[in-house]
Amino acid sequence: MIESNVSDVNDSRAPTKDRILDAAEALFSERGFEATSLRTITAAAEVNLAAVNYHFHSKDDLIRAVFARRIGPLNQKRLESLKACLDAAGDGPVALENVIRAFVEPVLLLRRDPQGAAVGRLFGRTYADPSGAARRTFFDLMKEVGRPFTEAFRRALPGLNQVDLLWKMHFSIGVMAHTLAGAEHLTVISGGLCDLADVEGTLDRIVAYIAAGMRATPAKLNRS
Amino acid sequence: MIESNVSDVNDSRAPTKDRILDAAEALFSERGFEATSLRTITAAAEVNLAAVNYHFHSKDDLIRAVFARRIGPLNQKRLESLKACLDAAGDGPVALENVIRAFVEPVLLLRRDPQGAAVGRLFGRTYADPSGAARRTFFDLMKEVGRPFTEAFRRALPGLNQVDLLWKMHFSIGVMAHTLAGAEHLTVISGGLCDLADVEGTLDRIVAYIAAGMRATPAKLNRS
DNA sequence: GTCTATAGGGGGATAGAC
DNA sequence: GTCTATCCCCCTATAGAC
8 A cells, every 4th residue: 555656557666676577577478589579578567678787697598587587496396296296116117097097196286376387388389490599498408307297208118129218208298388389279169168277177187188198109110 | 522511412423403402401400490591502503692592482482492392291191191080080089199199190200311301300490480581482372281181170179169179279280390409409308218210119108208298187176 | 866868770671682 | 473672560689968
């Protein structure tokens, strides 16, 4: 009630830096990196244009910062869940579904709030986005989860060779990325019957689909 | 004798219009729509800048033309293959793997030549791309295959309800799109062990993965 | 730290000669 | 149909006042 500022709107203003990150995140996820100008970002954040060059050096560095802020905590959750399911397995077999869930659940849970949904879309889109800065940053930050999860999948699918495993992980990442990036499209097509806001239901569906795919055996791998 | 830095559009004198389409296709697939300027395209095509505005009205119309040229023939092949496998089934059950193959094979076969690979990447990327012109054109042109394939899947998976089917088709499109758009990434990660140039092998793998996923039953009870 | 103002470069699109 | 030349817009980044 003390706040009586000059101009309009909701002024218990977060730090400028965070306002820029929030706006950039939302706009990048909606329009892509190239199509989003710094002017649009600073207008949405209601900060000055020059602020983005003061707090971040350049647009590329802003893109990097947007990813860095989110991926760290996300991957920490994934690794914690993975550790939990490996501990539960002990020396016995690792449950495939649990490994998949450990990887998918944290990023799908983002969908619970609108800002998180933007993050999800952004990640999903980045897998297919050619933008240099985004791609490099994203994959650099994803390396830390790549190795332990590959190892966990190997334990959950004993007897599967390396090449088969990599292909299946690739397919599985596609399922996740496309679900994150293009889910509103599905909502429209289905006339609202398929709703990504139902996180638990979506999670059950996606885990079941991926698990079955990873267990599948290609029928005829050597054709004439 | 100016060397283009992207792909040689070296048909010694193909029509200007086609040279522009070829160059645009390759560049869009590598860098995205927003990041590719008309100047870059006309330089690669070794034609004049103004030619693109003469043959196509605008950049958006050029994007639409790039898609229109490829999607028509592609969908025709898909529908022919689908008809063949429905005819083979007669009144009996439809083989799920054949329906999947009818949809995936034509687009995967594009990978056999470099220009086709660009088309594949372009399609894969478009599923996640926010660009307005590309997205609308692409989905408009895909509508003609959407209905018959949905119907075929319903026949191949009797007893599956509409919502489950739509989710599974959504996941499956993700597998295909990601394979098309991000396969060279897999090639790098695997140290060349996974090679998308092996079209037949990739096709067997992807069909097996998707078929298993579509047959999967979500186990909604095992959440902790 | 935050603003105004502007530099400096590309971008899409068009006019008009040939 | 194809070229040159150009208009006018929007972009990123920076300089310098407050």
